Amino acid sequence: MPASPIRKLVPYAEKAKQKGIKVYHLNIGQPDIETPALELDAVRHSNFKILEYSHSAGNESYRRKLVGYYQKQQIAIDYTNILITTGGSEAILFAMMSCMDEGDEIITPEPFYANYNGFAVEAGVKVVPIPSSIESGFSLPPIEAFEQKITSRTKAILICNPNNPTGYLYSREELEILKEIVKRHNLFLFSDEAYREFCYTGEHFSAMRLDGIEENVILLDTISKRYSSCGARIGAMITKNKQVVETALKFAQARLSPPGFGQIAGEAALDLPDNYFDATKAEYKLRRDTLVKRLNNIPGVFCPNPGGAFYAMAKLPVDDSDKFCQWILESFSYNNQTVMMAPGTGFYGTPGLGKNEVRFAYVLNVDDINKAMDCLEKALEEYNK
Amino acid sequence: MPASPIRKLVPYAEKAKQKGIKVYHLNIGQPDIETPALELDAVRHSNFKILEYSHSAGNESYRRKLVGYYQKQQIAIDYTNILITTGGSEAILFAMMSCMDEGDEIITPEPFYANYNGFAVEAGVKVVPIPSSIESGFSLPPIEAFEQKITSRTKAILICNPNNPTGYLYSREELEILKEIVKRHNLFLFSDEAYREFCYTGEHFSAMRLDGIEENVILLDTISKRYSSCGARIGAMITKNKQVVETALKFAQARLSPPGFGQIAGEAALDLPDNYFDATKAEYKLRRDTLVKRLNNIPGVFCPNPGGAFYAMAKLPVDDSDKFCQWILESFSYNNQTVMMAPGTGFYGTPGLGKNEVRFAYVLNVDDINKAMDCLEKALEEYNK
Numbered sequence: 109m110p111a112s113p114i115r116k117l118v119p120y121a122e123k124a125k126q127k128g129i130k131v132y133h134l135n136i137g138q139p140d141i142e143t144p145a146l147e148l149d150a151v152r153h154s155n156f157k158i159l160e161y162s163h164s165a166g167n168e169s170y171r172r173k174l175v176g177y178y179q180k181q182q183i184a185i186d187y188t189n190i191l192i193t194t195g196g197s198e199a200i201l202f203a204m205m206s207c208m209d210e211g212d213e214i215i216t217p218e219p220f221y222a223n224y225n226g227f228a229v230e231a232g233v234k235v236v237p238i239p240s241s242i243e244s245g246f247s248l249p250p251i252e253a254f255e256q257k258i259t260s261r262t263k264a265i266l267i268c269n270p271n272n273p274t275g276y277l278y279s280r281e282e283l284e285i286l287k288e289i290v291k292r293h294n295l296f297l298f299s300d301e302a303y304r305e306f307c308y309t310g311e312h313f314s315a316m317r318l319d320g321i322e323e324n325v326i327l328l329d330t331i332s333k334r335y336s337s338c339g340a341r342i343g344a345m346i347t348k349n350k351q352v353v354e355t356a357l358k359f360a361q362a363r364l365s366p367p368g369f370g371q372i373a374g375e376a377a378l379d380l381p382d383n384y385f386d387a388t389k390a391e392y393k394l395r396r397d398t399l400v401k402r403l404n405n406i407p408g409v410f411c412p413n414p415g416g417a418f419y420a421m422a423k424l425p426v427d428d429s430d431k432f433c434q435w436i437l438e439s440f441s442y443n444n445q446t447v448m449m450a451p452g453t454g455f456y457g458t459p460g461l462g463k464n465e466v467r468f469a470y471v472l473n474v475d476d477i478n479k480a481m482d483c484l485e486k487a488l489e490e491y492n493k
Numbered sequence: 494m495p496a497s498p499i500r501k502l503v504p505y506a507e508k509a510k511q512k513g514i515k516v517y518h519l520n521i522g523q524p525d526i527e528t529p530a531l532e533l534d535a536v537r538h539s540n541f542k543i544l545e546y547s548h549s550a551g552n553e554s555y556r557r558k559l560v561g562y563y564q565k566q567q568i569a570i571d572y573t574n575i576l577i578t579t580g581g582s583e584a585i586l587f588a589m590m591s592c593m594d595e596g597d598e599i600i601t602p603e604p605f606y607a608n609y610n611g612f613a614v615e616a617g618v619k620v621v622p623i624p625s626s627i628e629s630g631f632s633l634p635p636i637e638a639f640e641q642k643i644t645s646r647t648k649a650i651l652i653c654n655p656n657n658p659t660g661y662l663y664s665r666e667e668l669e670i671l672k673e674i675v676k677r678h679n680l681f682l683f684s685d686e687a688y689r690e691f692c693y694t695g696e697h698f699s700a701m702r703l704d705g706i707e708e709n710v711i712l713l714d715t716i717s718k719r720y721s722s723c724g725a726r727i728g729a730m731i732t733k734n735k736q737v738v739e740t741a742l743k744f745a746q747a748r749l750s751p752p753g754f755g756q757i758a759g760e761a762a763l764d765l766p767d768n769y770f771d772a773t774k775a776e777y778k779l780r781r782d783t784l785v786k787r788l789n790n791i792p793g794v795f796c797p798n799p800g801g802a803f804y805a806m807a808k809l810p811v812d813d814s815d816k817f818c819q820w821i822l823e824s825f826s827y828n829n830q831t832v833m834m835a836p837g838t839g840f841y842g843t844p845g846l847g848k849n850e851v852r853f854a855y856v857l858n859v860d861d862i863n864k865a866m867d868c869l870e871k872a873l874e875e876y877n878k
Contacts, residue, residue, distance in 0.1 A: 109590075109740060109743040109747075112743070112746040112747065115549070115746055138545055138546055140543070141543070142542045142543055143542065143543050143544045147544075151536065151537070152536070152538070152539065154537065157527045157528065157533075158525070158526070158528050158721060159528045159532075159533065159721070159722045159723065159758070160523055160723055160724050161523055161723040162724060164500070194579050194726065194752070197747065197749055198748065201748075205494075205615060210595075210617065223746075223747045223748075223749075226743070226744065226746070226747030227747060230590060230615070230744065230747070232595065232617050336543060336544070337544045338544065338545055338749070338750070339544040339545050339546055339547060339750065339752070339753025339754075340544055340752070340753065340754070341579065341726075341749075341750070341751070341753070355494060358494040358611065359494060359611065359615065361497040361611070362494075362611030362612060362615070363580060363582040363583070363586075363608075364580060364582055364726075365723070365724065365726070366726070367579070367724070367725070367726040367752040367754070367755055368724025368725065368755075369536060369724075369725070369752070369754035369755065370752055370753075370754065373544070373754075
């Protein structure tokens with residue numbers, strides 16, 4: 109089981125803090141946005157007397173209400189297509205375990221969310237990466253790249269849209285290309301849409317809207333980022349494929365039920381007004397613009413402008429970003445401050461790739477981002493001396 | 494992936510209810526005991542603004558406070574030995590995944606908690622059952638039965654103490670026997686102690702108290718039954734084996750963190766007075782006494798007196814308890830009432846065993862238990878006509 113690349117530098121950050129250095133955490137996707145009061149109040153004003161197991165697929169009232177949320181996203185489903193999971197994490201794991209056998213292969217563009225590796229180990233399946241390039245802004249690799257990797261063990265393609273760690277927002281056209289591959293080889297298409305609401309350069313097009321592959325698409329979702337509710341541990345696995353729902357329900361029954369309080373929070377969040385995301389989106393866009401501009405102004409740094417989510421992947425003028433990310437915590441400070449980033453290598457499956465890349469999560473306010481960039485600029489100067 | 498034997502009769506129960514029949518649910522371990530107000534209030538009076546991820550191993554404050562709880566159980570650990578999990582379910586899964594490789598074997602006395610099968614499928618390991626007999630009250634099978642099943646792939650022995658589904662409370666002597674087997678073959682001993690507080694015929698002796706196998710014992714725990722907090726989804730995996738904690742932490746990091754609200758509830762429950770369990774225990778004991786007496790008064794029924802938990806396994810004068818448990822929901826009622834039980838076969842790994850056994854969860858009050866027994870008595874008469 110591989111260690112999380114996002115968390116493995118934690119001891120160095122802790123040591124820096126012990127030395128009195130302020131660490132700007134751009135390494136992890138924990139938003140600083142307040143959880144909607146409406147949502148927390150629903151939990152705080154709850155008045156049941158027994159904290160019972162819920163239905164293994166999640167409370168029916170919550171699932172029924174979610175149908176309306178997805179309708180607004182132009183995703184037409186009914187509540188029996190939804191299985192509430194313990195975070196998006198469990199949705200990914202259930203999808204792999206329900207659709208794939210031991211030793212089967214899942215193709216995903218790299219860089220990819222590092223924990224996909226962990227879930228693949230748990231499910232006993234193999235992640236087959238296809239490189240996307242920073243020069244093209246991490247757009248979908250060409251169809252030939254997929255075709256080359258398809259074997260008799262290939263069961264699924266996995267995308268994250270908009271993407272973590274690159275922030276890339278897949279276009280409708282790219283999704284239509286994926287549809288053709290999926291149809292031709294009768295594969296599952298797992299679509300992780302955790303960041304659906306945070307798109308800045310275009311409209312989000314869900315894989316669930318692709319015509320003709322309804323039985324193949326598995327939507328992986330979560331309220332963690334959407335409503336800044338990471339600690340609720342509430343997600344969903346959604347598909348029109350009844351056999352997959354049925355199989356996933358067996359895994360769901362083994363673990364009994366998703367968290368009770370979290371489901372109350374998730375259901376309440378559905379009452380937020382439609383304009384709720386406007387302010388959050390505007391804030392993230394401002395941060396993105398600040399971060400990307402600052403990065404590209406540093407000599408030798410290149411950062412494509414991400415279309416969504418709250419991540420950006422940048423190329424730094426360093427020999428080894430693992431070394432650099434450790435060094436900046438261990439041996440550097442500027443005005444008694446430093447910055448924590450996630451080294452690029454952890455997001456690649458192909459050895460050697462990402463060695464001069466890092467991922468930034470722009471989950472801090474603009475002022476902090478600017479200060480973090482001041483640190484990075486000075487650090488790169490000093491590191492390369 | 495096998496379906497849950499506890500839940501597979503649900504459609505028949507639902508149909509009975511649609512016909513206006515009252516169904517007494519003795520099939521599932523959802524206690525009717527109120528969750529302590531102290532615990533729910535801690536959640537309801539919480540005042541954070543962002544529902545963040547916690548540490549992947551759980552909040553440090555919670556883990557530190559748990560040390561005191563275990564101290565009172567004469568289990569000496571420190572907080573780094575504790576990993577907070579999403580329910581006891583995840584503790585079982587983490588233990589299997591951290592200590593065992595694909596294809597390894599785990600020995601457990603049968604009948605056993607049916608979901609062990611599900612977690613074994615997920616972890617890719619094999620459950621090897623050793624029959625315990627209803628005639629001996631489901632006491633520990635003889636040491637020779639274990640020795641016979643040990644192969645080069647055997648990595649662990651798993652017990653549930655007190656036991657679900659039998660209610661059997663293992664004695665200190667039986668645990669010392671297990672210790673010898675574990676030592677001789679250098680195995681892990683997984684001890685599921687979800688029902689530790691509910692012992693009626695003797696004192697609970699935790700596997701964590703066994704001297705000399707500190708590196709081998711993995712304690713699997715949960716607050717679900719202890720504080721009637723099933724929906725919190727909070728458990729713990731506890732071991733002095735640092736390598737196991739380290740490996741399990743990687744799985745924990747992949748799924749990010751256990752539920753936030755549930756951890757607040759779990760931590761608050763530790764402030765309950767020491768006599769908190771007295772009333773609950775007295776209530777369960779009364780129910781046990783009622784149930785076991787009523788069962789043994791029915792001609793042809795035999796139910797050993799369970800020492801703990803809130804389950805009892807009984808032998809019924811029927812050809813096939815799966816058929817009978819379905820029939821009593823589908824085709825029978827007495828005073829417009831019927832009873833739902835869990836068929837015995839689902840708790841056995843050896844085909845053919847448990848065919849005339851059923852499991853009762855005594856999670857209803859004495860009055861309801863009596864009414865359910867009235868139904869069962871009449872049903873057996875009618876079924877065997």
